[in-house]
Amino acid sequence: MKITVGIPRALLYYHYYPAWEAFFRSLGAEVVLSDETTKAILDAGVHLAVDETCLPVKLYLGHLVNLRDKGVDYIFAPRVVSVEERKYLCPKFLGLPEIARFCVPDLPELLTVEINVHQQYRRTISGLYQLAARFDRRPWKARLALRAAERAQECYEKRLKEGLTPYDVLSGKGLVKKHGSMKVAVLGHAYNVNDPFISLGIIEKLRAMGVEIVTSEMLRSEEINTGADKLEKGIFWTFGHLLMGAGLHFLQQQEIVGLILVAAFGCGPDSLTCELVERFYKRRRSIPVLLVTLDEHTGEAGLVTRLEAFVDMLRWRKAV
Ligand code: SF4
Numbered sequence: 001m002k003i004t005v006g007i008p009r010a011l012l013y014y015h016y017y018p019a020w021e022a023f024f025r026s027l028g029a030e031v032v033l034s035d036e037t038t039k040a041i042l043d044a045g046v047h048l049a050v051d052e053t054c055l056p057v058k059l060y061l062g063h064l065v066n067l068r069d070k071g072v073d074y075i076f077a078p079r080v081v082s083v084e085e086r087k088y089l090c091p092k093f094l095g096l097p098e099i100a101r102f103c104v105p106d107l108p109e110l111l112t113v114e115i116n117v118h119q120q121y122r123r124t125i126s127g128l129y130q131l132a133a134r135f136d137r138r139p140w141k142a143r144l145a146l147r148a149a150e151r152a153q154e155c156y157e158k159r160l161k162e163g164l165t166p167y168d169v170l171s172g173k174g175l176v177k178k179h180g181s182m183k184v185a186v187l188g189h190a191y192n193v194n195d196p197f198i199s200l201g202i203i204e205k206l207r208a209m210g211v212e213i214v215t216s217e218m219l220r221s222e223e224i225n226t227g228a229d230k231l232e233k234g235i236f237w238t239f240g241h242l243l244m245g246a247g248l249h250f251l252q253q254q255e256i257v258g259l260i261l262v263a264a265f266g267c268g269p270d271s272l273t274c275e276l277v278e279r280f281y282k283r284r285r286s287i288p289v290l291l292v293t294l295d296e297h298t299g300e301a302g303l304v305t306r307l308e309a310f311v312d313m314l315r316w317r318k319a320v
Pocket residue numbers: 054055056057090091092093189239264266267268269270
């Protein structure tokens with residue numbers, strides 16, 4: 001019987017799942033994903049987390065419980081410190097394996113590896129080799145697994161640049177780009193915007209209203225960097241840089257008629273970045289901005305009303 005490795009359908013799943021899946025599969029393991037988010041999964045995470053924890057981390061804990069209950073042999077819980085030069089992920093990602101261990105009882109063994117591309121590149125690679133050796137001790141198998149991961153990730157990112165969202169690609173439910181009568185940028189962490197339960201299906205609701213949405217994942221890194229270069233001082237948080245760079249890039253695009261910022265309750269970096277992006281939009285070009293803050297109590301009816309009012313207002317502005 002194959003060894004099973006569980007991967008929570010939360011947080012960095014929306015960024016790196018294709019690479020992780022290819023890595024473990026090519027080492028002969030069976031990859032088991034947690035189920036799509038449900039109220040029970042969210043409630044399990046909320047119950048285990050301390051109150052101040054941000055919503056996405058609470059949800060991550062709920063997905064760990066779901067995997068534990070599926071009886072997987074291991075759960076992959078990397079410690080992702082940095083994925084590019086001179087930028088870091090938020091501290092929650094640095095302590096994620098410990099948060100998982102201390103908050104969720106009776107977890108199977110966590111497979112942790114430190115990903116620190118900025119300061120510890122060689123150690124990161126050797127950590128990945130050690131992880132691979134847990135499944136197959138032949139070094140060439142590790143090389144193949146890393147190459148398979150790289151290829152899968154490139155292929156995934158190419159699909160995103162074609163105008164698809166992470167959820168479109170990962171769920172396999174929307175592999176054709178959706179056009180609409182007007183373009184609206186939706187900015188927020190991929191793990192919030194793309195989880196249909198936690199975001200209350202914001203993307204699909206907008207598309208159903210005839211809106212074409214664009215997100216930061218659809219941009220090339222040069223576009224993000226050029227956007228972010230407009231700031232006097234760079235943001236050293238990877239996701240802050242991504243949101244800010246994408247926001248300032250979209251600000252220059254005349255076809256973008258509105259911006260929706262999706263923030264998570266309890267997220268320190270979001271409170272700063274969203275405020276900054278909003279100020280730029282008010283000062284430089286009067287594009288309407290809607291801020292949606294998600295928490296475990298966000299109601300669907302309220303969100304629909306706000307989205308409908310926002311889209312109606314954009315249509316009215318377009319018509320006059
Ligand atoms: S960036 Fe914000 S939402 Fe994401 S893990 Fe950190 S605190 Fe939570």
